[in-house]
Amino acid sequence: MCGRYATTRSEADLSLLFDATSVTEALGPSWNVAPTDPVPLVRMSQRHGGRVVDAARWGLLPPWADDPRAGARMINARAETVATSRAFAPSFERRRCLVPADGWFEWVRDGRLKQAFYMTPRDASVLAFAGIWTMWREQTLTCSVLTTAALGGLAEVHDRMPLILPRERWPEWLAGGGDPGALLQPLTPAELEAIEVRPVRPDVGNVRNNGPHLLTAAEPVAPAEVTLF
Template sequence: MCGRYATTRSEADLGLLFDAVTVAEELAPSWNVAPTDPVPVVRMSRRHDARVVDTARWGLIPPWADDPRAGARMINARAETVATSPAFAPSFQRRRCLVPADGWFEWVRDGRKRQAFYMTPADSSVLAFAGIWTMWREQTLTCSVLTTAALGGLAAVHDRMPLILPRERWPEWLAGGGDAPGLLRPMSPAELAAIEVRPVRPDVGNVRNNGPHLLTAPEPEIEAEATLF
């Protein structure tokens, strides 16, 4: 977790939702975001002295990395170690961001078949994943999503989930510094109860597939009727 998610709101809408200035390049909505894709993030900007909606490559590339492909292995940062990891700790202290999402995907294996599930707010509100960012070679903004142990019924789908921040925690997260345990505390039971888990079509397993149809329920399997002779 988290290896696929959906983010479909426009940069203008995100600017309003997060009270931020939009500096991001225009991105098409995506119902199947995959590692290394460009994604919207919300971060603090010294230049604008405000929050900005920016564009980052999903998969943090440490400043010392020689190859950008290293980012494909660093799409997630574990909340348990982000404050001490050499690759993630500097960004956790000084370069935190929010990663807007509509929901995220996980898979559960049932015998030889894998069923995809989509986790999303029941009221269709925006999710803010806790994220960190860095600039690779002064030209490529990259980010990672923090994950934590899955809570409640979500643990039946996967043992990890994104660290999701409610609106009242956004200022503290974006400010930098602060107390790690407090910053990394999990969502409350009430916030967790607002997350809906629904089975969706298997098409989402292919990164080339995209569109709102990926969020629809899978077609029921039709058992062949026995023919009597």
Template sequence: MCGRYATTRSEADLSLLFDATSVAEAPGPSWNVAPTDPVPLVRMSQRHDGRVLDTARWGLVPPWADDPRAGARMINARAETVATSRAFASSFQRRRCLVPADGWFEWVRDGRSKRAFYLTPRDSSVLAFAGIWTMWREQLLTCSVLTTAALGELAEVHDRMPLILPRERWPQWLAGGGDAPALLEPMSPAELAAIEVRPVRPDVGNVRNNGPHLLTAPEPVTAAEVTLF
């Protein structure tokens, strides 16, 4: 996973889709989420006795970090090591979350240039990335998205992908504890087949660009224009 995704559903829609109570102002739709951006997540809350829709900064900041900028390097946690990593293990056991998304972006090198692709459900349903969260110094909620080895057609675009959880796995994931291998199972072949790989405009590579136009098919460009990306 290259560190960009889209999440555009409203606060009301996400609350309904995830059966969660909103407890923070939603960051608003983004077609080009980048590291350290504010993002919506769903987690369990003892205070609210159930699921809450919250807002966190993307990039988990470990408790021992002196500077929250350390989170920029920790936007992803590998499924293979998340249960034993010093930075992630505690959150994996006790502070798991769902990160709502419409789809994510990957880039494929083609000679000197790169081609951008958007991976998204064919039926436009919401994706739930497996995530973990923590509170840095009791003032900053941060999160990471788990990644796993890409399978099937998706592996032709990138060797990693987000760990995506179908709805029936949400309760177990959010509950905390549990058996790590079962929690970290990859998508089934049928679930993988439901993901479309779509070429999109190269200007998604610039974090300053945002809007639904980024999800449209790329226009013909010259080789010189593409290598600028």
């Protein structure tokens, strides 16, 4: 799963990168986004006639959810079942979005030790996670990030990864409808090679920690046991 990530670009920068209009107040950068945090997303808006940068609570809340705390369990939607899931299918069909990110975190356990890794583009370009959104009780915008089976070297860190969409796939994803098989294609081997897997300090494991130091490369806690890339 993807349970922590970094998103540090301003709404103005995201507007330029995604050719969108910002319709939200500035959230500020976060190097340690956690479930239920407010996060930026890019979605289509009929009112504004195109793409908008908006803010949503991370953890999708279906209209029938009674308790907002349920969103903490719905931060991710599996690509394999998103088109048929009662909770996610309506949003997958009609309310898809892009979730901008700098990179994401996963952990490898070695006995009692856990090594944190940060996955990020080698060229520091923006990532666009495939996302879905919905409005809960007509007042709270919420979202989930789609995940897929990890491939290549990324699978040695975790068996799941965010579904990442290259720029040329953004229009089709945001349009709604379409063939699920084509929409949910994973990255190509060449695109996967462009992602660095970086060992980082364990500080990111505490949601109270935030700041660019969390992304700094660090010696792994168990170098004899943890695979580096």
